[in-house]
Amino acid sequence: MNTRTKIIPILTLLLVPILLTGCLLTASRESEVSGAYVHPLDVLKVRIDHTTIQEAEELLGLPSNTTTNDDGSETWTWHWSKHTDSKGTVFILFKGNVENTTKESVHIKFVDGIAVKKWRD
Secondary structure (H helix, E strand, C coil): CCHHHHHHHHHHHHHHHHHHCCCEEEEEEEEEEEECCCCHHHHHCCCCCCCEHHHHHHHHCCCCEEEECCCCCEEEEEEEEEEEEEEEEECCCEEEEEEEEEEEEEEEEEECCEEEEEEEC
16 A cells, blocks of 8 residues: 555545544524513512512512412512524534424412412423
8 A cells, every 4th residue: 555545544534534623614592581581599588578579579570470479479480481592504414493482470469468389491
């Protein structure tokens, strides 16, 4: 086997990965949130048996809706949805588009104006 015959497979092994890294020509990702979004760290600031309704409103903003329960307690709920659109083009021959929408909620139950329970779904 001559030197040239040995070099071609080695060059092929080195160049193919380098060329393949340039296959993705374009990519983009866009996200849009609608509704009364509540950041997870803000929910952690609501302390059970301490946080008042007024403090919860200051921390989380106005809820999407409030419910008065049969026992006289109140449940405040914040609803939002997040829509993500990811697009990509490979070799100009292939296009891809992935869309995803997730819906989330935070709920806080108040008894006598004090938070007694909080949860997400």
